Amino acid sequence: MMRQYELVERVQKYKPDANEALLNKAYVYAMQKHGQQKRASGDPYISHPLEVAAILTDMHLDESTIAVALLHDTIEDTTATRAEIDELFGEDIGRLVEGLTKLKRLDLVSKKAKQAENLRKLLLAISDDVRVLLVKLADRLHNMRTLEHMKPEQKARISEETMDIYAPLAGRMGMQDMRDELEELAFRNLNPEAHETVTKRLAELEARNEGLIKKIEDELRELLIANGLTDAFVKGRQKKPYSVFRKMQSKSLSFEQLSDVYGFRIIVGDIPSCYRALGIVHTRWRVVPGRFKDYISNPKQNDYRSIHTTIVGPSRQRIELQIRTQLMQEIAEYGIAAHALYKDGRAGELLPRESNAYSWLRHTIESLAEGDNPEEFLEHTKLELFQDQVFCFTPKGKLIALPRGATPIDFAYAVHTNIGDTTVGAKINGRIMPLVTRLNNGDEVEIIRSGVQVPPAAWEEIVVTGKARSAIRRATRMAIRKQYSGLGHRILERTFERAGKIFSRDALKPALPRLAYKDVEDAIAAVGRGELSSLDVLRAVFPDYQDERVTVKPAADDGWFNMRSASGMIFKLPNQRRVGPEEIEAGPDPLPIRGLSGNMQVRFAPSGAVPGDRIVGIMERDKGITIYPIQASALQRFDDQPERWIDVRWDLDEANKSRFLARIEVNTLNEPGTLATVAQTIAGLDINIRTLTMGSNRADDFSEITMEVEVWDLRQLNQLLLQMKELDVVANVKRVYD
Structure with missing residues (x-):
């Protein structure tokens, strides 16, 4: 267990003018209050706040924060009171200790209201003072390091809570090293078999490639020095088990398929040297396409800055490179703790430039913490703490919260339904990207729109938000209705014309009750879909009309015959032997397509079509009917031949899937x-x-x-x-x- 003088010395190493009296007083007070209390391991309880304080000294935090770490459990677990701490250490430290006390039991429970209320307290306390977050994370890290002494059910609960809340929160604040360790410790307890398997495979790989990391480090360093970057520092590492496991899970890969298990950091003196190092490396080794990211010119929301690239480097190993300065390295390791947020001697006074990550989170929490009830708060403000949401930005900086896995289409509908309906493309962080791209935290998304766009029905299978799904369904229904309405209108005009009548929408209105439709457009669209016969519409409008037409005789001169559709239109179809229904039933694997009449040869286009595609049938001489997806460019050949188009749709049998x-x-x-x-x-x-x-x-x-x-x-x-x-x-x- 750390001694009192050892803690003071650790603080004075990075802050020689630290308030030694404050540290000594906090140490003695915590020692007296915790008295003979023991931890589950049997160690004196005071060892826990001491280790929490030690973790914070590694981050070079001020003596007030170290004092709060020493006192953080006193109100919760001893006879200490807020008034007593205020009197001895000041109201600022008392407020922080009380804030941590309220958060001590942030359990994942089945009752949403209780969980949401605890989460609200955590977020509000963080928004009030960042030191609450730093002490809380250090507290959780030490608890995870000593978790082996807890009961199995407690280990599982605490590990799940860590994976769901504290690790993502550390990442949100840019404290990547702490996030990695928290995830690794939680992974070991939540999935011990997977942890053991991945750890074993990594050990075997390390033994098989003994000396490889050192060899690559030396080769990279020599290359940089030879090109003038004499102060370059190169450090390699093998990825941690949870990082490997997460990649295997997210990309459905086996361990053998992983090709970038090694990562290397290049630390240089300044920003221009970062780009020089990048040019030197890319000139020497082949870069892997699509694996370059410049977080220096475009920092992450948590202040992280670095250049990322993947190369096929020395020994033909695929390796990830991170190129950054020493300051960037400190921020990458410690996140908001790397920023001097508090002026000496005036704890709580923010410097003019505070951490972007903390500033963003604080303002977000303040705006989101106004929910009407705890359940609503939990539903809409999980943030990054629960790993089912990402937060992105419009070009004007407006925050848009989306479920994890969301696409630019979800983003567009979250901004406004009209924007979603007219979306044709998207720029993510300034680059045009596919609409199926999954968004990440901090992405800036710019939606490209078109006034003539109609959202494709297939988008419903891509989006993840309920709002987007319902809007796409509604827009698809309207688009289909409009499309079929146009076709139905033409069919009705021709049918009425052949009968010597004139079709008009006004004439159809009185006949709607006889057709069982409430709206003129619905009835016309039903004709276009083939659900309502144009002859039935004609008879409904003109009840005294008598249909005296006969089927058109086959034309024997060109090998084609005429066929009248159910709507009254006449099509020319290939002349071939007619067969009865019993022969059709006995045929092998009939196509699951509705909208076809007669015994016609039907086939798919060479590129195929799959259920879910919007499809159309084209009558072709000597080929019968060919089914195309609506996106097929081959359909352009038939733009001027509308009489050859047949509206068809899928008719799938779930019992006989193909x-x-x-x-x-x-x-x-x-x-x-x-x-x-x-x-x-x-x-x-x-x-x-x-x-x-x-x-x-x-x-x-x-x-x-x-x-x-x-x-x-x-x-x-x-x-x-x-x-x-x-x-x-x-x-x-x-x-x-x-």
């Missing part, structure tokens, strides 16, 4: 194991590869793979595209419609 063909193109790195990684990802989603072709693309470093895959539906295909994009070996992947 796979459907889709074609995708994958741009990959040309290196061993790439194809195996891609194939394993596809197989892991229960998707079959029917055909596969490979070719070079632009240079020998890349390969282009075109494959036909068999999927159940559009949801499964979108899931495949999303997972493929996250693979390190994949530069780009897209669906091909032709």
Whole structure:
């Protein structure tokens, strides 16, 4: 256990003029109050506040914060009172100790109201003074380090709480080293088997590559020194078990598929040297596409600054590089604790420039803490503490909270429904990115809009927010109604014209009750969808009308015959033998398509179509009807031939599900194991590869793979595209419609 003089010496090493009397008084008071209390391990209880204080001295915090650490459990666990602490140490320290006392039991309980109220207290206390957060995190870190002495159920509860609340909060405040340790300790208790397995595999890898990190460090250092960066410091490390496990889980990878287990930091003297080091490294070794991020010119919201890049470096190892200055390194390690927030001798007075991370969180908490009830507060203000939300910004700085996994489409609908409906693209942190991109904390999102855009129905499978889903459903219904309404109007005009009548919407209104429709547009759209016969509409408007038409005779001169649709329109179709219903029923695997009439040959376009696609049928001479997804560019050939278009839709039987063909193109790195990684990802989603072709693309470093895959539906295909994009070996992947 640390002695009194040892604690004072630790503080005086980085703050020679520290108030030694305050530290001694706090030490003695805590020692007296905790008296003979013991921890679960059997150690004197005073050892805990001492270790918490020691953790804070590693962050070079002021003596007032160290005193609060020594006293943080006195009101909760001893006879000490707030008034007594105010009298001995001042109201500022008393307020902080009381704030920590209120937060001591932040349990994850089943009652949402209680959990929400505790969370509210935590956030409000943090917004009032950042030192509450620093002491609380140090308190939790020491508790996690000594968790082995607790009962199993207590270990599980505390570890879950740490993973859900304290580790993300440390990350939100830029204290990455503390976050890593908290996650690692919680992982060990929550999933001991996985922790043991990953740790064992990492140990085997380290033994197999003994000396590799040192070799790469030396080669990087020599390269930088040879190019004039004589003060460059290089440090390598193997990733920690939880970091490896999280990547395996999030990207559905096996341990063998991980290619960047090693990370290296390059510390240089100033910002220009960071970019010089980057140029030197990129000139020497090949960079992995899509793995470069400049957090110096565009810092994270938690003040983190660094250049990130991944290279195929020495010994052909794929390694992650972080290039930063010493100040950036301190902020990366200690986050808000690296900022001198309080002036000497005047604790609580903020300096002109406070931490961006803390300032952002404080203002956010103050605005969000005004919920009407605890449940509403918990639902809408979980922040980063619970790992199911991310916070992004509009170009004007407005904060938008979204569930984890949200896309720019969710972001657009969160801003305004009209913005979501007219979205055609998005810029994330200044770069145009796909609309399926998952947003991260701190992303700035700019929505690109078009006045003629209608949200595709497929977006419903991409978004994660209820607001976006309902808006897309509503817009899709309106768009489909408008589309079918136009088609229905043309059908009705032709039907009425052939009957010698004139169609008008006003004439249809009195007939709506006979058709069982309340709205004219709904009735017209029903005709377009084929749900309502145009002849029925004609008879409803003109009850005395008698249909004396007969079926058009087959035309024998060109091998085609005429067929009248249910709506009264006449189509020319290939002339072929007519068969009865019994023969159709006996046929092999009829296509699950509604909207077709007669015994016509039907097939899919070469690029295929999958359930969930908006589809259309095209009548083609000698081929029957070909089903295309609406995005197929081949449909442009038929723009001037509307009589050949047939509106069709899926008619799936859940009891007899089938796979459907889709074609995708994958741009990959040309290196061993790439194809195996891609194939394993596809197989892991229960998707079959029917055909596969490979070719070079632009240079020998890349390969282009075109494959036909068999999927159940559009949801499964979108899931495949999303997972493929996250693979390190994949530069780009897209669906091909032709």
